[in-house]
Amino acid sequence: xxxxxxxxxxxxRATRNDVxxxxxxxIVFYSGLMLEGKMGDxxxxxxxxxxxxxxxxxxxxxxxxxPPEFAGQYDPHLWMDVSAWMMAVxxxxxxxxxxxxxxxxxxxxxxxxxxxxLERLHEYGLKSISSIPKSRRVLITAxxxxxxxGRAYKIEVKGIQGLSTESEAGLKDINNIVDDVI
Numbered sequence: 001x002x003x004x005x006x007x008x009x010x011x012x013r014a015t016r017n018d019v020x021x022x023x024x025x026x027i028v029f030y031s032g033l034m035l036e037g038k039m040g041d042x043x044x045x046x047x048x049x050x051x052x053x054x055x056x057x058x059x060x061x062x063x064x065x066x067p068p069e070f071a072g073q074y075d076p077h078l079w080m081d082v083s084a085w086m087m088a089v090x091x092x093x094x095x096x097x098x099x100x101x102x103x104x105x106x107x108x109x110x111x112x113x114x115x116x117x118l119e120r121l122h123e124y125g126l127k128s129i130s131s132i133p134k135s136r137r138v139l140i141t142a143x144x145x146x147x148x149x150g151r152a153y154k155i156e157v158k159g160i161q162g163l164s165t166e167s168e169a170g171l172k173d174i175n176n177i178v179d180d181v182i
Contacts, residue, residue, distance in 0.1 A: 002014065002018045002021060002022065002039075003036070003039075009031070009035050009036050009037075009039075010035065010036075010037055010038075011037070011038060012036070012038060012039060013038045013039070014038075014039050014041075014042035018039075018042060019042050019045065019046065022042065022043075022046040022050070023046055023049060023050065025050060026050070026099070027050065027051045027052075027053075027095070027096070027099050028043070028046055028047075028050055028051070028052040028053070029052075029053050029054075029055050029092055029095070030043060030052070030053075030054055030055070031054065031055060031056060031076060031078075031079075031088075032054025032055060032056035032057060032076070033054070033056050033064070033073070033074045033075070033076035033078065034073050034074075034076055035076035035077075051095070051099055053091065053092075053095045054091075055088040055089075055091050055092055056076075056078055056087075056088055056091070057091050058087050058088070058090055058091040058094070059078060059084060059087045059088070060087075061074075063084060063087075064078070065147050065148060065151070067147070075147055075148065077145040077146070077147065077148055078148055079148075080145065080146050080147075080148040080149035080152075081148035081149060081151065081152035082118050082121050082122040082125060082152070083118075083122050083152060084148055084152070085118060086115050086118050086119070086122075089111055089114055089115055089118065090111065090115070092111070093107050093108055093110075093111030122152075125152075125153055126153060129153045129154070129155060130154075134154070137153075137154060137155040137156060138155065138156045138157075138158065139155050139156070139157045139158070140158050140159075140160070141157065141158070141159050141160070142159070142160050143159060144157065144158075144159020144160075145159075146159070
């Protein structure tokens with residue numbers, strides 16, 4: 001893991017040591033969809049020497065959200081919809097099997113087990129959230145990273161900051177949220 005807990009992947013820049021660690025790996029996986037925006041150059045350099053894959057590569061474009069403020073880019077926060085993240089697991093299993101055919105069956109079995117766990121989590125989310133009256137299903141968040149979550153679980157999402165963590169919430173944005181809450 002290169003980008004640690006609590007670090008914003010949107011603005012993180014790879015250090016020389018990060019690139020060294022990536023080059024020591026046998027295979028590299030990253031989220032994709034521009035989540036690691038400033039790590040792109042490092043991932044390209046590593047891909048010249050090692051297999052490097054975005055785990056979101058098998059997700060059908062029709063499934064992806066394309067917010068207007070992203071100008072042609074997809075919302076990268078796909079894992080917020082557990083059913084979508086299952087597609088990412090399939091990508092990892094497939095690429096691990098290609099990379100290490102001797103253990104392909106093992107990766108397939110582990111991937112299947114993990115997907116079964118994710119299916120249970122997704123069903124739990126659907127059931128739990130359906131217990132909230134539809135008119136009260138609103139999630140207010142600082143960083144608007146929950147659009148897949150909102151779509152999957154039928155919750156209206158209102159973000160103060162917007163999709164980009166590089167933007168700042170203005171007083172008008174906060175007042176709009178306060179007006180919605182009251």
